[in-house]
Amino acid sequence: MDRAMRRAARRLAKPFPGGAGPADAAVADVLHGLAGALPPAGERGDGPAAAREARRRLRLLQRQVEREWLAAPEPPTAHHMLRVMRGFRDCRRRVAEEAPPPLLPPDPLEMLTEVAHDLRSPLTSILFLADTLQRGDSGPLSDLQRRQIELIYGAALRLSSLASDVVEMAQPGDRLVGSNPVPFSVTETLYAVRDMVMPMAEEKRIDLRAEPPAHDRRVGHPAALGRVLLNLVVNALKYTHEGFVEMRARSSAARVLFVVRDTGPGLPAPNAETVFEPFRPAAGGERQFSGTGLGLAISRRLVRAMGSELRYQTCAGHGTEFYFSLHLPLTG
Numbered sequence: 557m558d559r560a561m562r563r564a565a566r567r568l569a570k571p572f573p574g575g576a577g578p579a580d581a582a583v584a585d586v587l588h589g590l591a592g593a594l595p596p597a598g599e600r601g602d603g604p605a606a607a608r609e610a611r612r613r614l615r616l617l618q619r620q621v622e623r624e625w626l627a628a629p630e631p632p633t634a635h636h637m638l639r640v641m642r643g644f645r646d647c648r649r650r651v652a653e654e655a656p657p658p659l660l661p662p663d664p665l666e667m668l669t670e671v672a673h674d675l676r677s678p679l680t681s682i683l684f685l686a687d688t689l690q691r692g693d694s695g696p697l698s699d700l701q702r703r704q705i706e707l708i709y710g711a712a713l714r715l716s717s718l719a720s721d722v723v724e725m726a727q728p729g730d731r732l733v734g735s736n737p738v739p740f741s742v743t744e745t746l747y748a749v750r751d752m753v754m755p756m757a758e759e760k761r762i763d764l765r766a767e768p769p770a771h772d773r774r775v776g777h778p779a780a781l782g783r784v785l786l787n788l789v790v791n792a793l794k795y796t797h798e799g800f801v802e803m804r805a806r807s808s809a810a811r812v813l814f815v816v817r818d819t820g821p822g823l824p825a826p827n828a829e830t831v832f833e834p835f836r837p838a839a840g841g842e843r844q845f846s847g848t849g850l851g852l853a854i855s856r857r858l859v860r861a862m863g864s865e866l867r868y869q870t871c872a873g874h875g876t877e878f879y880f881s882l883h884l885p886l887t888g
Contacts, residue, residue, distance in 0.1 A: 562620060564617060564620075565617060565620030565621045565623070565624050566624055568583065568617075568621045568624075568640050568643075569621050569624035569625050569628065569632065569640075570632060571632045571633060571636045583639055583640055583642075583643035611648060614644060614647060614648060617644075618644055621640065622680055623779055625637070625680075625684070626748060626752075626782070627744075627748070627778075634681075634684055634685050634688045634693075637680075637681060637684050638681055638685075641678070641680065641681050675715065675716075675719040679712050679715050679716040679719065680716065682708065682709075682712040683709060683712050683713060683716060686705050686708050686709040686712065686755070687709065687755075689705050690702065690705050690706065690709065690755060703759060705755075706755040706756070706758060706759035707759060709755040709756070710755060710756040710759060713752065713753065713755075713756065713790065717786065717787060717790055717851065720783070737775050737776050737777055738775065738776075738777075738778070739773065739774070739775050739887045740773075740774060740775075740776065740778035741772055741773060741774075742768060742769050742772050742773075742774055742805050742807075742812060742884070743768035743769070743772045743805075745778050745781055745782050745785070746766045746767075746768055746785070746803055746805060747766060747768075748782060749766075749782055749785045749786050749789055749803065750764060750766045750789075750803070752786065753786070753789050753790060753793060756790070756793045757793055757801065760793065760796070760797065761798075762793060762796055762797075762798070762799065762800060762801055763799070763800035763801075764789075764793075764800070764801055764802075765800055765801070765802035765803070766802070766803045767802065767803065767804040767805065768805055769805040769806060769807035769812055770807050771807045771809075771886060773886065773887040774812065774884035774885065774886060774887060775884060775885050775886075775887055776862070776882060776883075776884040777862055780858045780861065780862055781814075781862070781882070783854075783855075783858060784814075784855045784858050784859055784866075784880075785803060785814065785816065787851045787852070787854065787855045788816040788855060788878050789801060789803060789816055790851075791851055791852070792816055792817075792818035792820065792876070793818075795818070795820040795821060796818045796819055796820035796875075797820070798819070799818070799819030799820075799875075800818070800819055801816070801817070801818045801819075802815075802816070802817050802818075803815070803816055804817070809886070810883060810884070810885050810886070811881055811882065811883055811884065812881070812882055812884045813879060813880075813881045814879060814880055814881070814882065815877060815878070815879040816877070816878045816879070817875065817876070817877040817878075818875050818876055818877075819874075819875045820875055820876060821872065821873060821875075822870045822871050822872040822873055822874055822875055822876050823868075823870040823872070823876055831852055831868070832852050832853055832856050832866075833853065852866075855878075859880045859882075862882055863882070863883055864880045864881055864882050864883075865880060866878060866879075866880045867879055867880065
């Protein structure tokens with residue numbers, strides 16, 4: 557099933573040939589096929605349980621598609637991405653019509669996860685459309701319009717990260733989605749994170765730096781690594797008002813040290829003791845990752861799942877540095 561999911565994600569992530577009609581039909585076919593890829597009728601019950609499984613597989617497929625888009629050298633057009641997102645919406649609607657779920661599921665966490673997934677679809681579309689507008693693909697922008705687009709992008713990125721944090725927190729234990737390590741480029745991962753948050757840095761006039769390692773091609777978990785770096789950099793940009801935010805990757809034969817450093821206000825001593833606790837209460841004026849405190853808790857869990865520990869150094873008024881070292885063997 558995982559292999560079929562990845563093939564379908566790659567197909568959905570690429571623009572389909574032909575006009576809007578054939579493309580819409582192709583999107584619907586792929587989504588409907590994955591939603592219906594359940595065990596044979598004799599091995600499962602019909603009704604709500606089957607619908608829940610179909611919705612779960614649609615969520616997994618959507619996450620795969622989003623990863624494919626982020627990793628693509630040239631992402632599909634905004635028009636194609638909207639068609640794909642509309643396909644997900646229509647397919648979820650068909651599943652709901654076949655077996656309507658109860659208004660409130662037995663597990664509140666399941667409901668929260670469903671809401672977070674539903675939030676990510678429109679937020680992903682907003683991010684790609686805002687990026688398209690900012691690049692000038694739809695025509696030149698005035699300085700005011702460009703700044704407004706940067707604000708939209710930054711707000712959507714923070715909301716999307718929060719929704720992803722909710723989904724990740726619902727996963728049991730310290731585990732990775734797609735646990736098999738794969739060859740990847742550390743430099744491409746750093747630059748992908750930099751490109752995603754660049755509108756936020758430009759809007760705040762913060763110097764955003766990325767220093768790739770000397771030895772680039774590694775074997776590891778690029779999706780989890782990118783997620784951790786994105787969380788840390790978004791957090792740094794949120795609380796840095798002047799100076800810079802930088803990502804560094806220092807490599808040795810089989811390990812890479814990752815550092816995210818900022819010139820923000822630093823962590824006050826009382827907050828520093830509970831920095832990795834989720835749902836910690838916010839104190840007036842204190843630096844906090846988000847209103848829920850999920851971001852750093854998720855980052856620490858992902859780093860632990862990759863076999864390391866997320867640590868930090870801070871000095872009030874002089875910035876904060878988060879760092880972790882991963883075992884990433886060289887390819888070849």
